[in-house]
Amino acid sequence: GQNIDQPTEMTATEGAIVQINCTYQTSGFNGLFWYQQHAGEAPTFLSYNVLDGLEEKGRFSSFLSRSKGYSYLLLKELQMKDSASYLCAVRDDYKLSFGAGTTVTVRA
């Protein structure tokens, strides 16, 4: 089975940086994904890591350490529109399982 843990809530100031951690224990591993979900909407894809290291995409970066079962999503230069839930998801041999999500609130 899958066990994916991430913090429930985080608050940060506009323009700041926030790091959302995700730890996982899975029976198999075929990649880790980060999604953004605004309230009442479907998730949108942010990033994908399958090898160890950092993937950078504009203001968003994601890091993976497979040996530690650990990933983080780094949000830089926070904007008000970044207030959302961020979901860590791990794919094993056949399906994608999601963590409970981290609600990030950006304050002015």
Place this chain on the structure above:
Amino acid sequence: GAVVSQHPSRVICKSGTSVKIECRSLDFQATTMFWYRQFPKQSLMLMATSNEGSKATYEQGVEKDKFLINHASLTLSTLTVTSAHPEDSSFYICSARTGANSPLHFGNGTRLTVT
């Protein structure tokens, strides 16, 4: 690219009736689609994997006779909630991917309310 369309976005139905939700891949073919359910403030839970031309694969605890899945073409999967009850009220989201190692792309979801 990789657009997934889901319809309807919202539906209210009476207890005991059935509701059909459609999921279409608009610009790619999807031999496999995934149906998730999300209760308020909870994560997405995979309900079933829809396979084109064959039976769906249901996750443990999901009743296959209650949640009927049909994947008749490479671009369309449907989920029918049969004999709906208030506890079936939830956000249902379908998803598909363009390749085995590609990320999932989600439809906009269907908010089902059973009264």
